[in-house]
Amino acid sequence: MTLTWSLIIVVGALLLAPLVGGVLRGLDRKLTARLQGRMGPPLAQPFYDFGKLVGKSHSVSSRASVAWAWAYFLLTLTAFTLFFLGQDLLVVFFILAFAGGALAFGAFSTRSPYARLGANRELLQMLAYEPILLLAAVAIYFQTGKFTVHSVLEAGEPLLLYLPLVFVAVLVALGIKMRKSPFDIAASEHAHQELVRGVYTEYSGRHLALIEIAHWYELVLLLAFIALFWAQPLWVGVLIALGAFFLEIWIDNIAARLRWSWMVGASWGVGITFIVANLVLLSVLA
């Protein structure tokens, strides 16, 4: 892959991701509404939300939290760029972990009890999904011989055929990162509240818009990672990613929010054991 081509892909992804992310969120709300027997907002609703937030005056209760909100956004962008440049997956996930940490620090640096409690629970969420993502990267190494995104695109056969259990584990991690029930422990989606608004409580106006758009980038990044599980041809992977997205929405509407200990237990119990089992089977059968 030449340098120009890589740059074109990265810039294209950076420009398109907010649009794709917003449309996906709109689909999310529409589908949720329909599943609940309602009409639901228009598909472009997330863009209206974003526009409204940008146009609102903001209240700042802590200057440091504004800096951390920017750090969260820019670090997510860094991870996003690294992914679409075809870089090392472990590095991408570690930078994403830094971004998650920045979000927690932003909440901690206000004095709001809601934000701080939300930040603690945010850390527990990271405890739940981080091992799954790291082990998934190792599993991809097992199959392709390298840790990079590039190697998956160049591999001969789709990953899903050899890593089905890893795929299921990554779906669990997706649910936690998308903040969908039963894993919306730290801060929930718009229609629900958790500790008022959890880590987002003290943000408003354009800073909240910044976090929102960072979430869109993160969503596109995660779905792109899931699409990697069938990269030959890539459009099948995209369909699988969309399927995973809709599966999460469906689960969100039938599940209730449970305790954090259940979340960590379930994600480790299902996620880690599935990945280890998959790797053992690969070693034994290969």
Place this chain on the structure above:
Amino acid sequence: MGFLKRARVKSPWILHYCTGGCNGCDIEILACLTPLYDVERFGMLNIGNPKHADILLITGPVNWKNRDVLKRLYDQTPDPKVVVAVGVCAATGGVFHNCVNTLGGVDKVIPVDVYVRGCAARPEAIIDGVVLALQKLEQKNSGGVAYATGTR
């Protein structure tokens, strides 16, 4: 700028606060969120945080204890914002009018943009009032305030 103004109207987030009435209007407000009335189709969300809210839906006649709370919630809501007083109690004190423990309406504490009558106010009227509030929201920050036709 046109998109931003339009977005303001298309994405109104609500802060719902009850200042001590009988909760009848609150039940009707919550009914608006149900599938039968579904205000989310207008982009409305019941946000519990004033810092994220655009529309303040206030019910109840306001008493001595929560008038400071109401004032602070109003102050903590960033501009542009509108206040909708739902129910007769929020407008004039309603059935608690002239009681010693109530102030007699939301506009005794904060400026109100729209009054929704009823005891309890019906969901259709509440939705009507919120739509009117959205028109006012559009007017805010551009100097003018206009009344929609048909209101008294």
Place this chain on the structure above:
Amino acid sequence: MSGELLVSSLVLLPVAVALCCLALRCVSGQKALLLTAMAVLMAAAVALALRVLSEGPLVYSPAAAWDNVIAVLDYLIIGYFLYIGFTSRNSLVLGFGAVLAVLLPVVQFGVLGGHAVAAVPVFHVDVLSIIMCLVITVVGGLIVLYATDYMPAHEAHLKLERTRRPQFFFWFVLFLGVMNGLVFADSLLWLFFFWEVTTLCCYHLIRHDLNEEAKANALRALWMNLVGSVAMVAAIGLAYTNVGTVSIQELISGGAGLVLLPIALLCLTGFTKAAQVPFQSWLLGAMVAPTPVSALLHSSTMVKAGVYLVLRLAPGYADTSLSLLVAVFGAFVFMVTSLLAIGQNISKRVLAYSTIANLGLIICCAGINTDLAIAAGIALIIFHAVSKGMLFMAVGVAEQQIGSRDIEDMDGLAARSPVLTIAAVIGMLSMLFLPFGVAFAKWAAIEAAGAQAGWFIAVVTLLAIGSAATLVFWCKWLGRMLGGSAPASKEQKPFLAYGSVLLLMAGAVVLSIFVAPLMTVLIQPALSGMGYGQAFDLAGWHLSTAFGFFPPWALFLALAVAVLLPALAARGHRKELDPVYLCGANVDGPELRFTGIAGEPVQAATGGAYWTQWFGEGRLTPISNWSALLLLTALFAGVILA
């Protein structure tokens, strides 16, 4: 300056300075002496490094008379330990001391015959030794200077009538010389001597404050380290019986199956010194000592002696089941101590558990035993020593400012001591996140373990869980320090204390940015000296392996834009701050208060979360100890039966 002179002075000069410290009482005299001495030591270490890097390993044996001095001193020290055990009525110290007192002469005269030592070089100074020496003199030197500011304040706090600083600095500076000797040693008998003296220094430094808790913990440290000493003496005997040498270099180049049992015993010695599970309680107990002790002995240097030994022996057990079990053991300790750290609210205990975890990670790297893993292990030694030493010092200063070691009391430290908090925040970020060095080493370790496949799947799983756990306890501590309103008084900044902290912080950042040149200059040569190949392709100052890629300076550029720029921009934001959302019940004023019952203002405070019913020691320590014992049994069973 000849290499031999440098080696001798690096070992003996601290001894001389330590003796001078016994005589000095005034603070400024101590500062002047120690400032000069540390500068000279650092210069000597750099000179030795340049000599070894350009001319190859330095082999040096002092006059044969020194062997007899060492032998006599060995018995004096063991006798002193028995005396301690007797006077404190501590049966464990007495028991292990007695075993040692019997075993050492049996090995020395029975097995070795008293003359075998002459054939073996005493010091073999290669690049790994000088990396350790640089860490000891530079990081250790800065911590000594920090102590010259910390100890007077510490004694004022304790309201001591008669200063005990002379004794403190005697043991403290003596320790530096002994550590240097330890990392230079090739003869196992000399290694044993230096090992014992570090145990002696550790004992006296832990019990420095002379309260009941300090004395009890010093005794616990003593007996646990004696376990390691017994293992070392047994290893020396077995090494001579099986392979016919007491030289480490010859031991690791042997490769025969019989060499594994002495190596396994030496690894056990390393595990006890590094306070691995189930020996972790001595390090946790050692936190009662004054903070410079914790910074120097219990994070940067003495515990590194344990992992240095395991790493040094790595070529000797490459591609064996011992290697796999060492890796599993190290990864297990990493995971379990990281989980335990989540439930701790005393700052120094969190740092202690984190230290044990990182030591476990280094041991795991030694066990994975590939070029990449050993490079990661050596890098981790350097980066961890710098960052952790700095964090201990910062926590010590914070403790003196707020009068408490509890993380709960560090709420709002950012407002009270902004410079200290920024240093501590950068220190914690450097321990936790890419692209800083410690996380880089963790990345390399996970890739190296994954690349090994097979049974190493277990190692990767343990590392992944441990990595997630480190996120939790660092982030919530970091968060606890942020926030708060403007302070009443200005931040007091004692020069040497703050200077050391900020210098090490800068060191952590600079070393992380320049990790590629660090690899070229120090770590890759150390690898080739140990018989490994090139770990990384360093084109363009990126680090690429056959299966992974890490671009440090590009990531730092991204970090500067992502974190530094917004932080600087936020400072200029002189807007009036809005009140926090407290359901509208805020009470006006600088403090965070809300209207409570009967209209009274109530202070709003949020406690930290420790989830002790899940991560508390009561729940996790018994399981961890038993599992670790099981792993160690498997380790030895594998060696004996193979």
